[in-house]
Amino acid sequence: MSETAVAACSILILLCPLLGAGLIGALGRPVLRGRSHAPAIIGVGIGVIASFVILHMVRAAGGAETAHVVLYQWFVTGAPSAWFNVEVLVDALTAVMLVTVTFVSLLVIIYSRDYMREHGQPARGYERFFAFLALFVFSMCALVLAGNFLLLYLGWELVGLCSYLLIGFYYQRPAAAAAAKKAFLVNRIGDFGFGLGILLIYLTIGHLDYETVFGAVQAAMANHGHGDVGAVAAALNTDLATAVGVMQGIQNRVAIIALLLFCGAIGKSAQLPLYVWLPDAMEGPSPVSALIHAATMVTAGVYMVARCGVIFTASPAVMTVVALVGAVTALYAATIALTQHDMKRILAYSTVSQLGYMFLGLGVYAAGSAIFHLFTHAFFKALLFLSAGSVMHAMGGIIDLRHFGGLRRIMPWTCRFCVIGALALAGFPLFSGFWSKDEIIHHAFQSNVWLGLIGLVTAALTAFYTGRMIFRAFWGLERVPEGVHAHESGRWILVPLGVLAAGAVLAGYIHVGGFIEPVTEPFALAAAQAHHTIPVHETLLHAAALGPGGADVATHAAEGHNYGLMAASGLIVILALGLAYLAYVIWPGLPSMVTAIWPRAYRLLFHKYYVDEIYDAGVVQPLRGSGRLCFGIDEYVVDGLIWLVTAVPRALAYALRGLQSGAMQGYGVTMATGLAIIVLVVLLSGW
Amino acid sequence: MPAESQLVIVGAALFALGLVGFLSRRNLIVMFLSTEVMFQGVLLNLVAMGQIHGRLDGQVFALFLLVIAAVEAALALGLIVLLFRRRGTVATDAWATMQG
Numbered sequence: 001m002s003e004t005a006v007a008a009c010s011i012l013i014l015l016c017p018l019l020g021a022g023l024i025g026a027l028g029r030p031v032l033r034g035r036s037h038a039p040a041i042i043g044v045g046i047g048v049i050a051s052f053v054i055l056h057m058v059r060a061a062g063g064a065e066t067a068h069v070v071l072y073q074w075f076v077t078g079a080p081s082a083w084f085n086v087e088v089l090v091d092a093l094t095a096v097m098l099v100t101v102t103f104v105s106l107l108v109i110i111y112s113r114d115y116m117r118e119h120g121q122p123a124r125g126y127e128r129f130f131a132f133l134a135l136f137v138f139s140m141c142a143l144v145l146a147g148n149f150l151l152l153y154l155g156w157e158l159v160g161l162c163s164y165l166l167i168g169f170y171y172q173r174p175a176a177a178a179a180a181k182k183a184f185l186v187n188r189i190g191d192f193g194f195g196l197g198i199l200l201i202y203l204t205i206g207h208l209d210y211e212t213v214f215g216a217v218q219a220a221m222a223n224h225g226h227g228d229v230g231a232v233a234a235a236l237n238t239d240l241a242t243a244v245g246v247m248q249g250i251q252n253r254v255a256i257i258a259l260l261l262f263c264g265a266i267g268k269s270a271q272l273p274l275y276v277w278l279p280d281a282m283e284g285p286s287p288v289s290a291l292i293h294a295a296t297m298v299t300a301g302v303y304m305v306a307r308c309g310v311i312f313t314a315s316p317a318v319m320t321v322v323a324l325v326g327a328v329t330a331l332y333a334a335t336i337a338l339t340q341h342d343m344k345r346i347l348a349y350s351t352v353s354q355l356g357y358m359f360l361g362l363g364v365y366a367a368g369s370a371i372f373h374l375f376t377h378a379f380f381k382a383l384l385f386l387s388a389g390s391v392m393h394a395m396g397g398i399i400d401l402r403h404f405g406g407l408r409r410i411m412p413w414t415c416r417f418c419v420i421g422a423l424a425l426a427g428f429p430l431f432s433g434f435w436s437k438d439e440i441i442h443h444a445f446q447s448n449v450w451l452g453l454i455g456l457v458t459a460a461l462t463a464f465y466t467g468r469m470i471f472r473a474f475w476g477l478e479r480v481p482e483g484v485h486a487h488e489s490g491r492w493i494l495v496p497l498g499v500l501a502a503g504a505v506l507a508g509y510i511h512v513g514g515f516i517e518p519v520t521e522p523f524a525l526a527a528a529q530a531h532h533t534i535p536v537h538e539t540l541l542h543a544a545a546l547g548p549g550g551a552d553v554a555t556h557a558a559e560g561h562n563y564g565l566m567a568a569s570g571l572i573v574i575l576a577l578g579l580a581y582l583a584y585v586i587w588p589g590l591p592s593m594v595t596a597i598w599p600r601a602y603r604l605l606f607h608k609y610y611v612d613e614i615y616d617a618g619v620v621q622p623l624r625g626s627g628r629l630c631f632g633i634d635e636y637v638v639d640g641l642i643w644l645v646t647a648v649p650r651a652l653a654y655a656l657r658g659l660q661s662g663a664m665q666g667y668g669v670t671m672a673t674g675l676a677i678i679v680l681v682v683l684l685s686g687w
Numbered sequence: 688m689p690a691e692s693q694l695v696i697v698g699a700a701l702f703a704l705g706l707v708g709f710l711s712r713r714n715l716i717v718m719f720l721s722t723e724v725m726f727q728g729v730l731l732n733l734v735a736m737g738q739i740h741g742r743l744d745g746q747v748f749a750l751f752l753l754v755i756a757a758v759e760a761a762l763a764l765g766l767i768v769l770l771f772r773r774r775g776t777v778a779t780d781a782w783a784t785m786q787g
Contacts, residue, residue, distance in 0.1 A: 663779070663783045664782075665713075665779070668709055668710050669710055
């Protein structure tokens with residue numbers, strides 16, 4: 001890879017969306033108006049092309065090469081003055097993420113051109129919407145391209161900001177404003193830990209760029225955790241005495257650093273216990289849900305953990321935490337999705353659940369599979385959200401499954417695409433979700449039977465709730481909300497859906513896991529140490545040697561896919577879908593009978609385990625109470641003290657103000673008396 | 688009694704009369720006239736003091752003060768006219784609004 005070409009492409013990827021956003025921001029309202037989508041589409045389009053060029057360069061270099069380019073020196077700080085650079089790190093993982101992010105974003109922006117119109121007229125805030133979307137693409141690309149933790153944090157916070165702006169896009173609606181605030185605050189909790197983790201990295205190592213940090217951590221954890229002082233010194237470019245201290249610092253703190261970084265991932269990627277913002281984020285327009293809260297931003301946590309593999313795999317305990325959080329979240333969110341009626345909310349909980357799968361994959365040392373699932377999930381989840389948006393558009397803004405149904409004939413194309421997305425999400429054999437999810441479950445079984453079982457049960461639940469959503473929306477009695485002229489969406493909406501549908505089918509045949517194997521090597525090495533079972537690593541290298549990104553099922557098989565497991569999970573998915581068909585098409589009375597048998601369980605799930613209520617009572621109300629207390633102290637104690645101090649001059653004034661009669665003669669008499677006294681004193685003193 | 692002492696006595700009498708007038712009347716113009724009377728008493732004193740000390744300073748001083756008094760009278764009368772336009776009266780009661 002030539003550094004110049006990588007630098008040029010990175011700058012294009014970063015600047016074009018940013019310029020687009022700036023252009024819309026400056027000219028949107030006065031000039032562009034209904035054409036405001038054009039700068040965003042062009043800017044992100046250039047980003048897509050540049051991303052593919054980078055992917056091509058990485059592939060041409062065999063996938064194992066890393067390009068580290070310093071764009072410019074930013075500022076200098078620290079005792080041994082170290083420059084913080086604006087630098088990019090491009091390797092296989094970056095390339096995959098870039099292509100996913102820019103490509104899905106472009107489709108979503110194209111889709112939004114029609115979606116954000118009412119009766120052909122641009123909706124209110126049309127320019128604002130596209131400016132924010134382009135700004136978001138810039139932020140996410142900055143996050144992915146960042147070559148050090150400082151830039152990563154910059155991108156991390158910028159996507160948080162864009163998320164806030166876009167969730168609150170309909171800020172006139174109190175629910176949307178509250179959801180935006182909630183997302184921002186919950187993310188802040190995670191980001192606080194993330195920021196602390198980055199600070200701790202700087203305190204421990206004194207550098208923030210990936211190569212130095214990862215090199216130092218790797219050297220410090222070498223020799224089964226005993227460390228290699230020489231290698232640490234080489235990585236940091238210092239003498240041995242300094243390196244010994246740094247090495248001990250790393251060995252002591254690496255687990256805490258990993259946990260703090262994981263805090264950020266929990267917040268951004270909506271895992272237990274900080275997932276609460278994501279379902280509420282559905283108050284934003286559907287394209288936002290598709291782009292930010294399904295396909296790209298929420299995957300930042302997964303990307304970060306995969307990128308920091310060296311730090312995370314240094315502590316098996318942290319990896320267990322990651323796997324457990326992922327597995328529990330996957331199962332937990334899937335159970336909630338079973339009972340929801342709002343199509344977008346079902347998809348939101350499904351996103352939380354699928355992100356849980358990705359963390360499960362990371363936790364069981366299968367980072368390649370996790371990123372593979374991220375990649376396929378981006379396509380089918382964006383497809384599903386955009387289809388839901390298409391339905392919502394046709395239903396006049398109503399997305400509650402209780403108010404419509406049987407749309408198969410009214411919206412044939414949306415229905416087809418949505419079914420494809422649903423099959424991919426459910427993990428129906430030969431669709432993309434099947435391959436990626438199966439890999440994760442396979443690795444989970446290798447690590448721990450219970451984790452694998454959770455994965456399988458969640459897969460069954462996923463298939464069931466996906467089937468339930470599809471069958472209720474598109475099958476059965478044809479119903480539309482009153483006063484709504486239901487119609488199929490236009491070309492601008494259907495073409496992106498079609499492209500995404502193709503992706504949802506075919507993405508599973510692109511072998512991402514093998515392609516990014518050089519980047520996720522720390523996971524494979526740590527797994528070899530942890531389990532002593534690692535046929536996968538060898539076979540993956542073999543597959544990568546055969547051809548990076550080789551697209552055939554045989555590669556999957558070669559990777560150590562367990563055919564028995566594949567058959568079992570395929571069967572489970574088909575059975576669950578069949579059950580959903582039975583319950584929602586053939587025998588519509590069945591669900592209410594089931595809920596009548598277990599009313600408590602149903603209510604628990606329907607109210608999302610009352611987590612929002614618990615958080616409200618346990619966190620929000622006490623905090624609000626302490627806020628009130630502080631307000632009261634300020635109002636009565638502090639202000640009271642000040643009132644007491646001011647009371648002294650006020651009392652004096654009250655006593656003396658009677659002298660100010662306002663009558664001129666009174667003043668005159670006083671003056672004359674004073675004069676007389678002075679004269680008397682002078683005369684009597686004989687002066 | 689020497690002439691200087693008589694001058695001082697007349698001056699003191701003028702000042703006292705003016706003071707009584709100033710304190711006992713409510714009409715702004717009369718009050719102003721009273722202050723002028725007090726003023727003349729002071730001037731007479733200045734002349735007398737000049738005589739007593741056998742110097743001209745007192746008379747020169749008195750001449751300067753007369754000019755200043757004329758200017759000040761013009762200014763004061765102008766103010767009184769303005770006050771009259773506001774309230775339609777020249778009684779001080781009309782302006783006794785600054786009560787504590």
